Amino acid sequence: MKLGIFVNTDRHLADVIGIARAAVAKGHEVVIFAMDGGSKLLPDPDFTALCSVKGVSMSYCDHNAKAMSIATEGVPKDVVCGSQYNNAIMASESDRLIVL
DSSP states (O other): OEEEEEEOOSSOHHHHHHHHHHHHHTTOEEEEEEOGGGGGGTTOHHHHGGGGSTTEEEEEEHHHHHHTTOOOTTSOTTEEEEOHHHHHHHHHHOSEEEEO
């Protein structure tokens, strides 16, 4: 199963991490897309470290990050600097989608 996690707020970091890790531990693939308030998590190494977990892929909306003046210089290269296209692909290809 492929689980999509749409992160549009910075209020649920522990939940995002816990759900993503639990899903991959069960053998599922996880795709995370951050935008709006979720972009505020990009400077947090606990959030971006998920990109190094086998079975997790991450991207974020560059437009939102720039509009909110979010520093992205330290974001690992494995976290894709993307657009709403990445969000659409995640939504289309995921078997289940969680919005946090």
